[in-house]
Amino acid sequence: xxxxxxxxxxxxxxxxxxxxxxxxxxxxxxxxxxxxxxxxxxxxxxxxxxxxxxxxxxxxxxxxxxxxxxxxxxxxxxxxxxxxxxxxxxxxxxxxxxxxxxxxxxxxxxxxxxxxxxxxxxxxxxxxxxxxxxxxxxxxxxxxxxxxxxxxxxxxxxxxxxxxxxxxxxxxxxxxxxxxxxxxxxxxxxxxxxxxxxxxxxxxxxxxxxxxxxxxxxxxxxxxxxxxxxxxxxxxxxxxxxxxxxxxxxxxxxxxxxxxxxxxxxxxxxxxxxxxxxxxxxxxxxxxxxxxxxxxxxxxxxxxxxxxxxxxxxxxxxxxxxxxxxxxxxxxxxxxxxxx
Amino acid sequence: xxxxxxxxxxxxxxxxxxxxxxxxxxxxxxxxxxxxxxxxxxxxxxxxxxxxxxxxxxxxxxxxxxxxxxxxxxxxxxxxxxxxxxxxxxxxxxxxxxxxxxxxxxxxxxxxxxxxxxxxxxxxxxxxxxxxxxxxxxxxxxxxxxxxxxxxxxxxxxxxxxxxxxxxxxxxxxxxxxxxxxxxxxxxxxxxxxxxxxxxxxxxxxxxxxxxxxxxxxxxxxxxxxxxxxxxxxxxxxxxxxxxxxxxxxxxxxxxxxxxxxxxxxxxxxxxxxxxxxxxxxxxxxxxxxxxxxxxxxxxxxxxxxxxxxxxxxxxxxxxxxxxx
Ligand SMILES: Cc1ncc(C[n+]2csc(CCOP(=O)(O)OP(=O)(O)O)c2C)c(N)n1
Numbered sequence: 001x002x003x004x005x006x007x008x009x010x011x012x013x014x015x016x017x018x019x020x021x022x023x024x025x026x027x028x029x030x031x032x033x034x035x036x037x038x039x040x041x042x043x044x045x046x047x048x049x050x051x052x053x054x055x056x057x058x059x060x061x062x063x064x065x066x067x068x069x070x071x072x073x074x075x076x077x078x079x080x081x082x083x084x085x086x087x088x089x090x091x092x093x094x095x096x097x098x099x100x101x102x103x104x105x106x107x108x109x110x111x112x113x114x115x116x117x118x119x120x121x122x123x124x125x126x127x128x129x130x131x132x133x134x135x136x137x138x139x140x141x142x143x144x145x146x147x148x149x150x151x152x153x154x155x156x157x158x159x160x161x162x163x164x165x166x167x168x169x170x171x172x173x174x175x176x177x178x179x180x181x182x183x184x185x186x187x188x189x190x191x192x193x194x195x196x197x198x199x200x201x202x203x204x205x206x207x208x209x210x211x212x213x214x215x216x217x218x219x220x221x222x223x224x225x226x227x228x229x230x231x232x233x234x235x236x237x238x239x240x241x242x243x244x245x246x247x248x249x250x251x252x253x254x255x256x257x258x259x260x261x262x263x264x265x266x267x268x269x270x271x272x273x274x275x276x277x278x279x280x281x282x283x284x285x286x287x288x289x290x291x292x293x294x295x296x297x298x299x300x301x302x303x304x305x306x307x308x309x310x311x312x313x314x315x316x317x318x319x320x321x322x323x324x325x326x327x328x329x330x331x332x333x334x335x336x337x338x339x340x
Numbered sequence: 341x342x343x344x345x346x347x348x349x350x351x352x353x354x355x356x357x358x359x360x361x362x363x364x365x366x367x368x369x370x371x372x373x374x375x376x377x378x379x380x381x382x383x384x385x386x387x388x389x390x391x392x393x394x395x396x397x398x399x400x401x402x403x404x405x406x407x408x409x410x411x412x413x414x415x416x417x418x419x420x421x422x423x424x425x426x427x428x429x430x431x432x433x434x435x436x437x438x439x440x441x442x443x444x445x446x447x448x449x450x451x452x453x454x455x456x457x458x459x460x461x462x463x464x465x466x467x468x469x470x471x472x473x474x475x476x477x478x479x480x481x482x483x484x485x486x487x488x489x490x491x492x493x494x495x496x497x498x499x500x501x502x503x504x505x506x507x508x509x510x511x512x513x514x515x516x517x518x519x520x521x522x523x524x525x526x527x528x529x530x531x532x533x534x535x536x537x538x539x540x541x542x543x544x545x546x547x548x549x550x551x552x553x554x555x556x557x558x559x560x561x562x563x564x565x566x567x568x569x570x571x572x573x574x575x576x577x578x579x580x581x582x583x584x585x586x587x588x589x590x591x592x593x594x595x596x597x598x599x600x601x602x603x604x605x606x607x608x609x610x611x612x613x614x615x616x617x618x619x620x621x622x623x624x625x626x627x628x629x630x631x632x633x634x635x636x637x638x639x640x641x642x643x644x645x646x647x648x649x650x651x652x653x654x655x656x657x658x659x660x661x662x663x664x665x
Contacts, residue, residue: 068412101445111444118411119444123435129401130436133408133416140363140390140414160431163401170396326446327481329504335533338580 004286007219016288017297019061019218023053023276025301026077029086032305033076033093033107037253042093044106049077051216051248054275055180056081058221059148059243062229068116068134069148070127073108074180075120078150083115086304087311096315103318116145125155128164128177135173135232146174146232148225154185156199165240169206174232176225177203177240180215182247183269187260203240215243216275219282246273342524347380347516349490350455353497354381354417356526358388361415364501365391367402368419368455377421378457378516399428403454407436407506410452415501423458423510424470437506438481449504453497459512459551459601460638460649469638471602473549476508477579477611483507483532484578488553490520492576495530503532512550512601535582537589541571544595544659547586547612549575552599552631552650559655566656568663578608586612587619594625595662599655604632626665629658 007016030050036042049056056077063069063082071078079089084100092099093107100112108122118134121127131149138145155161156179168175179199183190196202203210213224221243228239246269250257257266283289324339344352358364366384368376372394375382385392395402399420406418420426426433433454440450460469476484483505487493493511500507538553539560548556553574560570571589575581590596596616598609609630616628634648 070408099445101443101447104445105443109439109443111447113447118408119440121436123431126404126431126436129398129404130408130432132401133405133410134412135408136405137363137409137412137414140365140409160400160404163396163398164404166396167398167401167405322446323442327442328483329441329449335580338533338583 001217001220002223004288013288015061016283019057019222020279020283020294021297021301022057022081023218023279024298025086025304026053026056026080027276028301028305029076029080029089032090032309034253036094043095046093046107046253047074047251048249048253049074051270051273051275052180052182052245053077054218054221054279055178055215055243055245058218059150059178059225062222062225063146063148066116066145067148067229068118068145069150070118070131070134071120071150072124072127072152072155073120073122074152075110075150076107079110079112079115079117082117084112084117087308090308091312091315094312094315095318096312097318098311098315102322104323125151125158125160127151127155128161129167131175131177132164132167132171132173135168135175136171139173144233146176146229148176148178150178150180152185153179153181153183153190153199154188154193155179156202157193165203165206165208168238169208172235172237175238176228176232177238178225179240179242180245181242182245184247184251186251198242200240200242208238208240210240210242212242212244215245216273216278218275218279245275246270341521343519344490344522345516346487346490346493346511346518346520347378349494349522350380350497350511351382351384352522353494353501354384355387357498357501358384358391360526364415364417365393365409366417366419367393367395367405369395369397369421371419376419378513380516399425400431403429403432404436406452406454407432407450410437410450411440411448413448415451417453417455417501419455420457422468423456423472424467426454426456426472433476433482433506433508434479438479440481440506442481450506451501451504453500453507453509456508456510457513458510459514460645461514461551463640463642463645464513464638465640466637471600471633473508473510473578473600474602474606474608477608481506482579484510485532485576486510486550486578487576488550488574490518491522492530494522495528496532496576499529499532502529510550515551530576532577533580533582534577535573535575535585537571537585538574539570539572541569541593543569543593543663544597545571545573545586545589545593546655546659547573547575547596547598549578549600551601555650555652556599556655559652559659562652562656563659566660568659570659581612583615583619586616590616590620591623594623596624597629597631597655597659597662599631599650601650602632603635604630605635607632626662629662631655631658
């Protein structure tokens with residue numbers, strides 16, 4: 001950790017407070033989805049990212065507007081951190097017409113071209129090589145955007161990870177690989193699935209730099225990702241960043257963790273690995289804001305969620321006709337009669 | 341017109357499109373100096389050194405990179421060395437590219453062509469000879485194209501590159517050195533979704549794909565000597581396919597035979613026969629016929645391979661039995 005002066009100078013007070021706002025917004029969003037799900041207003045499968053807010057905010061605040069990213073099934077926070085419209089996010093999870101993907105993607109496949117969110121992939125590991133393609137296309141056209149690829153610890157054991165990492169390295173692509181190691185892949189602990197001393201150390205085998213970062217400390221995440229983004233943008237190639245965090249809840253809403261996790265360990269992890277508590281204490285202890293400022297920012301987040309719910313609830317059911325018109329790209333006046 | 345091989349026609353299409361579009365790129369294994377396993381891309385890397393990209397043996401990453409680039413608006417061609425190897429990267433063909441437009445709410449297009457050298461008859465054995473079009477055709481969101489002549493190889497590939505949809509472009513390995521007249525016009529395309537009558541006839545409609553078009557035309561000559569007039573339709577594209585052309589022909593001939601190199605069982609012939617049975621039921625004078633491979637993996641031994649593959653005589657026999665029904 002650097003000093004308060006360092007961060008004030010580097011990011012400015014407004015941004016430092018915005019980061020807090022966004023982390024709280026992500027947590028509220030996830031808690032809200034949990035309630036919607038429990039009331040059958042959101043359905044399907046919901047993978048919440050509570051405990052990983054610093055990963056999302058630290059990483060996405062290090063990206064520029066023109067930068068792109070791909071994410072995975074636990075990706076709500078990444079979209080929100082990059083600036084997705086929260087109302088349209090809730091509408092998507094409620095499968096409504098005004099959802100970001102017109103109620104067709106659901107939680108695991110959200111896409112928002114307007115913020116460079118080029119897709120959550122429900123296929124574990126697919127994020128790694130796809131990010132290479134997005135990055136390659138920029139390089140080919142002389143554009144200077146950077147592509148972030150988010151995925152979990154579990155994904156790092158899949159073959160796509162190996163191919164994508166190697167390809168990014170040999171092609172020197174402007175990608176930042178961000179592995180959120182939350183300790184678990186469904187019921188499989190990372191201590192079982194990875195024999196290496198870290199996931200980041202695997203980067204070395206690809207001739208790439210790999211770093212392990214405290215994923216509960218938003219400033220450390222931002223510093224590390226910022227450095228990797230800068231390096232990628234200036235032709236230095238890819239980096240693998242392993243962010244260590246803890247998956248507070250079950251794999252999905254409704255998953256009973258007591259089958260495979262010790263409740264005491266869970267409690268201890270939540271006490272010591274709460275990124276919002278850690279950041280608020282840092283802000284307070286450095287005198288960057290007071291308790292009342294925190295409460296005010298938290299109230300703002302609550303309001304955003306309330307408005308989002310209202311927007312989503314008022315949105316209609318999606319159109320059946322659109323599905324036929326939008327499975328293929330069909331030029332004006334093109335034939336769709338064969339699609340039935 | 342110029343006479344060239346099927347492989348040269350594909351190369352010409354790629355060259356013309358790369359010349360036209362400065363960001364169209366292609367990636368695959370050994371496609372640079374070696375020109376790919378079947379010398380399709382020979383020489384292209386000299387003219388387009390930054391856009392003919394040799395990759396490591398990474399069948400998952402090849403289509404993933406093509407897909408990732410395509411969703412940012414850059415046209416891409418991904419070559420699988422053999423269609424069989426696409427099974428290692430099928431995730432990005434089926435789960436990424438085919439789903440993109442639908443799943444993400446039509447926020448963009450995926451201009452990507454997956455080139456798949458398929459087919460047997462070269463004693464390449466079970467893991468290097470498959471015809472996988474039925475698998476690809478059952479995936480909404482993908483288009484499936486199977487050229488049967490050098491001219492179509494050029495025209496269909498150019499249409500595919502400019503279609504803005506993910507396309508499984510299935511080439512037949514045993515046809516790469518077949519020669520034919522190919523239009524040199526750089527704007528020549530063969531539209532996706534349209535079949536063609538390769539030979540007109542009145543007694544039976546033979547619907548064929550790729551190599552089996554050639555076999556069907558030879559079968560039609562034998563049938564003619566027997567007094568049977570066969571109409572041979574080259575499907576050209578499987579998804580979508582030219583229903584009207586097939587239905588109109590069957591309404592005229594009253595009989596249908598579908599032939600493809602993939603196994604008959606569960607093959608696309610079943611789909612076509614079902615559609616014909618529904619739309620042309622009252623016109624049919626005989627039960628529909630299907631001629632494909634036996635339901636066996638492809639063997640190495642030549643005699644065994646010949647047994648597994650559909651032969652000209654099989655088409656003749658099936659057509660004859662329909663006409664004599
Ligand atoms: C290729 C593939 N295999 C399996 C699954 C089922 N699945 C969904 S999430 C998951 C665990 C992923 O763990 P990790 O990558 O650590 O991410 P986390 O869920 O912990 O955030 C599994 C096995 C899948 N979606 N895709």
